[in-house]
Amino acid sequence: xxxxxxxxxxxxxxxxxxxxxxxxxxxxxxxxxxxxxxxxxxxxxxxxxxxxxxxxxxxxxxxxxxxxxxxxxxxxxxxxxxxxxxxxxxxxxxxxxxxxxxxxxxxxxxxxxxxxxxxxxxxxxxxxxxxxxxxxxxxxxxxxxxxxxxxxxxxxxxxxxxxxxxxxxxxxxxxxxxxxxxxxxxxxxxxxxxxxxxxxxxxxxxxxxxxxxxxxxxxxxxxxxxxxxxxxxxxxxxxxxxxxxxxxxxxxxxxxxxxxxxxxxxxxxxxxxxxxxxxxxxxxxxxxxxxxxxxxxxxxxxxxxxxxxxxxxxxxxxxxxxxxxxxxxxxxxxxxxxxxxxxxxxxxxxxxxxxxxxxxxxxxxxxxxxxxxxxxxxxxxxxxxxxxxxxxxxxxxxxxxxxxxxxxxxxx
Ligand code: ADP
Ligand code: MG
Numbered sequence: 001x002x003x004x005x006x007x008x009x010x011x012x013x014x015x016x017x018x019x020x021x022x023x024x025x026x027x028x029x030x031x032x033x034x035x036x037x038x039x040x041x042x043x044x045x046x047x048x049x050x051x052x053x054x055x056x057x058x059x060x061x062x063x064x065x066x067x068x069x070x071x072x073x074x075x076x077x078x079x080x081x082x083x084x085x086x087x088x089x090x091x092x093x094x095x096x097x098x099x100x101x102x103x104x105x106x107x108x109x110x111x112x113x114x115x116x117x118x119x120x121x122x123x124x125x126x127x128x129x130x131x132x133x134x135x136x137x138x139x140x141x142x143x144x145x146x147x148x149x150x151x152x153x154x155x156x157x158x159x160x161x162x163x164x165x166x167x168x169x170x171x172x173x174x175x176x177x178x179x180x181x182x183x184x185x186x187x188x189x190x191x192x193x194x195x196x197x198x199x200x201x202x203x204x205x206x207x208x209x210x211x212x213x214x215x216x217x218x219x220x221x222x223x224x225x226x227x228x229x230x231x232x233x234x235x236x237x238x239x240x241x242x243x244x245x246x247x248x249x250x251x252x253x254x255x256x257x258x259x260x261x262x263x264x265x266x267x268x269x270x271x272x273x274x275x276x277x278x279x280x281x282x283x284x285x286x287x288x289x290x291x292x293x294x295x296x297x298x299x300x301x302x303x304x305x306x307x308x309x310x311x312x313x314x315x316x317x318x319x320x321x322x323x324x325x326x327x328x329x330x331x332x333x334x335x336x337x338x339x340x341x342x343x344x345x346x347x348x349x350x351x352x353x354x355x356x357x358x359x360x361x362x363x364x365x366x367x368x369x370x371x372x373x374x375x376x377x378x379x380x381x382x383x384x385x386x387x388x389x390x391x392x393x394x395x396x397x398x399x400x401x402x403x404x405x406x407x408x409x410x411x412x
Contacts, residue, residue: 027077027078027079027147028052028077028079028081028411029411031052031079031080031081031145031146031147032050032052032081032083032145032411032412034081034097034145035047035050035081035082035083035097035143035144035145036050036083036143038083038095038097038143038144038145039083039084039085039141039143042095042102042141042143043085043093043141043143045085045141046085047083047084047085047141047143048084048085048086048171049083049084049085049167049170049171049410049411049412050081050082050083050084050410050411050412051081051082051084051163051164051166051167051170051408051409051410051411052079052080052081052082052163052408052409052410052411053079053080053158053159053160053161053162053163053166053205053206053407053408054075054076054077054078054079054080054148054159054205054208054405054406054407054408055075055076055078055079055080055147055148055149055154055155055156055159055205056073056074056075056076056154056155056158056159056201056204056205056208057073057074057076057153057154057239057361057362057368057370057402058071058072058073058200058204058361058362059072059073059074059213059228059309059321059325059361059370060072060302060305060306060309060321060324060325060328060359061302061303061305061306062302062328062332062336062338062360062361062362062363062364063256063260063298063299063302063332063336063338063363063364064218064273064299064302064303064306065198065199065200065218066198066218066257066260067218067260067264067271067272067273067299067303068218068219068270068271068272068273068274069218069219069271069272069273069299069302069303069306070215070216070217070218070273070303070306070307070310071200071216071218071306072213072214072215072216072226072306072309072310073200073201073203073204073208073213073214073216074204074208074212074213074214074228074402074404074405075204075205075208075404075405075406075407076148076154076239076400076402076405077402077403077405078147078148078149078154078400079146079147079148079159079163080144080145080146080147080148080156080159080160080162080163081144081145081146081163081411082142082143082144082163082164082166082167083142083143083144083145084140084141084142084143084167084168084171085140085141085171086138086139086140086171086172087138087139087140087141088139089139090106090107090137090138090139091104091105091106091107091139092104092105092106092110092123092124092127092139092140092141092142093140093141093142094120094123094141094142094143094144094164095142095143095144096119096143096144096145096146097143097144097145097146098119098144098146098150099118099119103116103118103120103123105120105124107131109124110124110127110128110131110137111128111131111132113125113128113191113192113194114192114194116192119160121192121193122157122160122161122164122188122189122192122193123142123160123164124192125161125187125188125189125191125192125193126161126164126165126168126184126185126188127168128188128191128192129184129185129187129188129191129192130165130168130169130174130176130184132187132191133184135172135174135176136172136174137168137172137174138168138171138172140167140168140171142164142167144160144163144164146159146160149241149398151246152241152367152368153361153362153363153366153367153368154239154368155201155204155205157189157193157195157197157201158185158189158197158201158202158204158205159205161185161188161189161202162181162185162202162205162206162407162408163408165181165184165185165188165408166181166408166409166410169181170410178206178207181202181206181408182199182202182203182206182207182221183199183202183221185202185206186198186199186201186202189202198218199216199218199221200216200218203216203221203223204216204407205407205408206407206408207223207407208225208404208405208406208407209225209404209406209407210404210405210406211227211228211229211404212225212226212227212228212404213225213226213228213313213404214226215306215310218273219271219273224310226310226313226314227313227314227316228313228318228404229316229318230318230375230403230404231375231403232316232318233316233318233319234374234375234376235318235319235356235372235373235374235375236372236373236374236375236378236401237370237371237372237373237401237402237403238350238355238370238371238372238373238378238381238382238399238400238401238402239361239368239369239370239399239400239401239402240346240350240368240369240370240371240382240385240397240398240399241367241368241397241398241399241400242340242342242343242346242360242366242367242368242369242397243342243394243395243396243397243398244340244341244342244343244365244366244367244394245366246365246366246367247340247365247366248365249363249364249365249366252338252364252365253363253364256295256336256338259291259292259295259296260272260295260296260299262292263283263287263292263293263295263296266286266287266288266292267283267286267287267296272296272299272300272303273299273303275296275299275300276300277300277301277304280297280300280301283296283300284296284297294334294335294336294337295335295336297331297335298331298332298335298336299336301327301331301335302328302331305324305327305328305331308324309321309324312324319356319372321357321372322355322356322357322372323357324357325357325358325359325370325372326347326351326357326358326359328359329347329358329359329360332359332360332364333360336364338360338363338364338365339360339364340364340365340366341392341394342366342389342394342397343360343364343366343367343369345385345388345389345392345394346358346369346371346385346388346389346397347359347360347369347371348388349384349385349387349388349389350369350371350373350381350384350385352384353377353380353381353383353384353385354373354374354377354380354381355371355372355373355377355381356372356373356374357371357372358370358371358372369385371385378401382399385397385399
């Protein structure tokens with residue numbers, strides 16, 4: 001893998017540098033070739049096909065999902081590819097280039113959440129969710145290759161679920177409407193793996209379109225594809241992997257959810273999505289303590305920032321979203337208190353080096369930073385972030401240049 005924007009050499013999450021649709025397609029072809037070669041060497045046969053699902057990043061709208069609000073993710077040109085072929089019996093063998101030995105399980109293990117553990121639980125979870133919904137899932141052999149870094153907040157888990165789901169649906173000729181696929185993939189993660197995620201990740205990796213961001217209303221799962229053309233605006237989106245160790249992320253996440261629920265119930269609304277920015281001052285007065293007020297203010301203003309971003313993108317005023325991204329970051333840092341020093345350093349360094357806007361993306365306490373930069377300043381900004389990291393003694397960040405890519409597809 002190349003990393004011209006200069007992530008840490010040899011570090012695990014170095015990601016592909018892709019600036020055009022052509023190079024992105026070549027990168028995916030390389031991933032598919034690895035999955036296919038893995039299939040041949042593990043199983044001594046040809047796969048029946050290859051299915052690719054992308055990673056994703058959220059452009060704006062953080063911690064709005066569980067408040068029935070809005071999010072705006074787009075798919076990245078980094079893919080998880082599954083090469084697969086049916087088995088004669090009802091059983092599943094899965095191998096990933098990242099994990100070594102294959103894992104095998106039958107229907108009894110697939111039907112009992114918790115029996116398949118570790119990374120293969122994401123695969124068993126898809127089989128479980130399909131079978132639980134009444135589908136006759138074909139037995140299959142699967143080989144998986146991926147360029148989506150694991151655990152960096154780019155949703156390698158949803159990419160894995162989506163690629164496996166697409167493979168099983170096609171191999172079995174299952175009549176699963178595409179609109180149902182995100183919910184089913186999410187069930188695999190919630191119900192089998194046991195991770196309480198919202199619907200954003202699976203919706204994004206399955207439903208995104210090239211050149212567009214996905215405007216998702218988390219209240220009713222409705223979506224709209226919003227044009228997001230960076231080239232036209234002569235802009236580049238850097239995704240900077242902060243490499244910050246996740247610190248107490250689960251407990252802090254649960255605490256933020258509780259604050260939001262408390263605020264909504266005090267205000268007598270079903271969810272904070274129902275508080276409009278125009279009513280913010282009144283709502284702030286009605287909450288009992290400063291912390292709950294600040295948590296609520298983040299969610300209410302963040303929802304509005306998503307709506308404002310959508311308006312600007314629809315009008316093709318891409319550059320103007322920069323200040324919304326930066327405002328979103330300040331809100332996460334000061335009101336929601338979910339950033340960490342590495343993340344704030346990356347945002348500050350990017351802005352000081354001329355980024356049009358920058359923010360942490362994802363749930364917080366680590367993960368990635370987005371920096372919207374003039375195309376001819378991408379390297380300067382990336383170098384400035386690296387220098388700021390070096391000065392503070394942080395593990396060097398990884399960088400990928402993102403272009404909005406299509407969701408899950410069959411490659412061959
Ligand atoms: P994220 O989705 O942000 O990357 P998660 O913690 O939700 O982080 O999911 C990461 C987990 O998903 C990994 O620890 C691993 O169990 C599983 N996983 C994702 N992609 C792969 C892959 N290609 N091969 C094996 N396991 C994978
Ligand atoms: Mg995940």
